[in-house]
Amino acid sequence: MAETKTISVLVVGGEATAGQPLGPALGPLGVNVLAIVNEINRITGDFKGMRVPVKVEVDTDTKKFTVSVGTPTTSALLVKEAGIAKGSGKPNVDFVGSITFDKVLGIAKIKINDSYAKSIKSSTKEVVGSCVSLGLKVENEDPRQFMRQIEEGKWDKAITTFEKKT
Numbered sequence: 001m002a003e004t005k006t007i008s009v010l011v012v013g014g015e016a017t018a019g020q021p022l023g024p025a026l027g028p029l030g031v032n033v034l035a036i037v038n039e040i041n042r043i044t045g046d047f048k049g050m051r052v053p054v055k056v057e058v059d060t061d062t063k064k065f066t067v068s069v070g071t072p073t074t075s076a077l078l079v080k081e082a083g084i085a086k087g088s089g090k091p092n093v094d095f096v097g098s099i100t101f102d103k104v105l106g107i108a109k110i111k112i113n114d115s116y117a118k119s120i121k122s123s124t125k126e127v128v129g130s131c132v133s134l135g136l137k138v139e140n141e142d143p144r145q146f147m148r149q150i151e152e153g154k155w156d157k158a159i160t161t162f163e164k165k166t
Contacts, residue, residue: 005029007056013047013072016040016054029058031065039067050076071114074130077107088135098137101155104128105162121159125150 007025016022018033022040026033036056044052053070071077079086081103088096108123117123128150131143138146149155 003060005058005060007058009054009056010051011040011044011054013044013050013052014041015048016044022056026056026058029060029063031058031063036065036067039065040069043067043069047072050080071110074107074111074127075134077110078127078130078134078136081107082136084136087133091133091135093135095135095137095142098140099131101139101158102162104131104138105159109162120163121150121156124155124159 007022009021009025011022016037018037022037023033026036040054040056044054050072052072055068055070056065057068058065072080075087078099082097082099084097086096088094104124104127105120108117108120108127111127112120112123115123115126117126125147128138128143128147131138131146137143141149
């Protein structure tokens with residue numbers, strides 16, 4: 001009877017190697033580690049430089065494998081989209097950059113399936129909340145004030161328009 005082994009790891013998008021953590025985990029299963037690494041790099045290429053959760057399922061009898069990839073964290077997506085190196089050490093005082101509302105909406109769309117949010121508006125609020133902890137402004141405004149604007153409905157038209165486009 002075929003047994004399936006599952007290996008879950010975090011890899012840097014497009015930069016997986018046969019070394020740690022994949023090689024030692026996959027080697028004992030007798031699979032072609034390089035083929036798996038190449039598949040992971042192909043799938044995660046869009047997430048270059050970001051840590052991405054990856055799950056590899058291996059049929060130990062046939063040595064066939066499947067690779068499934070999750071999405072990077074909201075913070076990693078924000079850092080990439082804002083073009084900053086990292087978040088602020090003092091997010092309530094020092095802001096490290098600003099991001100457009102369109103980019104916030106794009107990240108909200110990516111993350112909605114990994115979230116408890118039931119609407120794109122709720123997912124957008126979660127992303128803006130992450131901006132608070134990173135010290136990242138939204139549309140050059142403090143993200144807490146921007147959150148109030150979302151709650152007051154100021155951005156409802158933009159959100160509705162975005163939903164119709166996607």
